Amino acid sequence: MPRIGAWIEHPQLGVGRIANINENAWVVSFPGVGLRNVQPNEVGVREVPAPPQEDPIKRAVREVLDEYGFGAVAEIAGRWEGGEIVVRSATGAQDHRMEVDKLFHKVVMIRDRLRVLEQKINANKTLSGAEKVDLQQYVTRCYGSLTSLNFLFKRDEDKFRGSSG
Numbered sequence: 001m002p003r004i005g006a007w008i009e010h011p012q013l014g015v016g017r018i019a020n021i022n023e024n025a026w027v028v029s030f031p032g033v034g035l036r037n038v039q040p041n042e043v044g045v046r047e048v049p050a051p052p053q054e055d056p057i058k059r060a061v062r063e064v065l066d067e068y069g070f071g072a073v074a075e076i077a078g079r080w081e082g083g084e085i086v087v088r089s090a091t092g093a094q095d096h097r098m099e100v101d102k103l104f105h106k107v108v109m110i111r112d113r114l115r116v117l118e119q120k121i122n123a124n125k126t127l128s129g130a131e132k133v134d135l136q137q138y139v140t141r142c143y144g145s146l147t148s149l150n151f152l153f154k155r156d157e158d159k160f161r162g163s164s165g
Helices: 056-067 100-123 129-145 147-152
Strands: 007-010 014-021 026-030 034-038 046-048 084-087 096-099
Touching (some): 007 034, 014 034, 096 100, 100 129, 100 147, 129 147
Antiparallel strands (some): 007 014, 007 046, 014 026, 026 034
16 A cells, blocks of 8 residues: 555556545645545556656756757667677676667767866866866867767767867
């Protein structure tokens, strides 16, 4: 029997959280709908795990990135969708497998974090011009080291570029 704070799914109202329990009904808060009374024995009503909550800080950072042109969603090249990376050990150890989509997501996160780092370096008031250039060169070298993963990207503008590009 779910208790106050538990999440339920209702076939018409979606996912909501139990706010109160009366004698014969749950009072459930459904996002975008409001409070509704739900009978525990209604067909299709079931307890579900808590949905992931969006972090307000992450949302704010995403908005800033979008505003400065860094928030575009990179797309994986079609031929790699649903693929798998297999790394085999020369010593006979167990293979390591990873979905290409998961690797791509991690590569995009690295790219986006490097872009944020670049912005922070450029906006830093305490670094001298020479220090900014020095740190910027490290970031550029990181991009260059990651160019071997460019085959994963669908669009050229999403790819890594080192000091030559």
